[in-house]
Amino acid sequence: DKKEPDAKIAKTEEETSDKEEEEKSSKSSAGSSKSGWKNWKKKESVSGGEESKITYCHWLLKSEPESRLEKGVDVKFSVDDLKAQPNQTTCWDGVRNYQARNFLRSMKLGQQAFFYHSNCKEPGIVALVKIVKEAYPDHTQFDQKDPHYDSTSRKENPKWSMVDVQFVRMTKRFIPLSEIKAHHLAHKADGGPLKDMMLFSRQRLSIQPLTQEEFDFVLSLEEEKPH
Secondary structure (H helix, E strand, O other): OOOOOOOOOOOOOOOOOOOOOOOOOOOOOOOOOHHHHHHHHHHHHHHOOOOOOOOEEEEEEEEOOOOOEEOOEEOOOOHHHHHOOHHHEEEEOOOOOHHHHHHHHHOOOOOEEEEEEOOOOOOEEEEEEEEEEEEEEOHHHHOOOOOOOOOOOEOOEOOOEEEEEEEEEEEEEEEEHHHHHHHHHHHHHHOOOOOOOHHHOOOOOOEEEEEHHHHHHHHHHHHOOOO
16 A cells, blocks of 8 residues: 655645555654643643543644645645635635545535644644635546546545635644644653643554544643743
């Protein structure tokens, strides 16, 4: 099977098989996660912290901010590129992984997502976007000149979908992968909200769901000074 690249958006994901790959996160030190976790515990105790079955209502969307040619086409798409679009809105096309496609099809109007810069010197979260159009057929699958053309997809039964997203705001600061990972490792040990975050079990998946707890905790990091 081809491996899916570590990023994408509107333009960069190779086709992979339906079979999920098991991937292990590379080792890194847990770092200090105490302040974020302490603040989270306070917030959780105020809200009651009731347990319920996992539901995904937020998302993480990976995109490559640096130029990379795929079949002669530059697949770069940074948050600045999104902000430069009419109404700061674009279609999120080019997804060619079945699990990522199914997540796209699950997205609901108005749901928020993190815009994540990937496959770059320092990956991490740079902005918030929202879903402004639910899943519909991805036009690039039928375009023979597009790097994501799929000759096996039929217009009467398209294989691939996309959504439209709109820029909401930049995060108050850049939240690097290394910092999120430090919290994830600490939470795996302590039972915190990032203990099962998909970013570390399916690293190459370009569309990832987040629980409310995961989204809230990661968003709370923008208020903290970087470690």
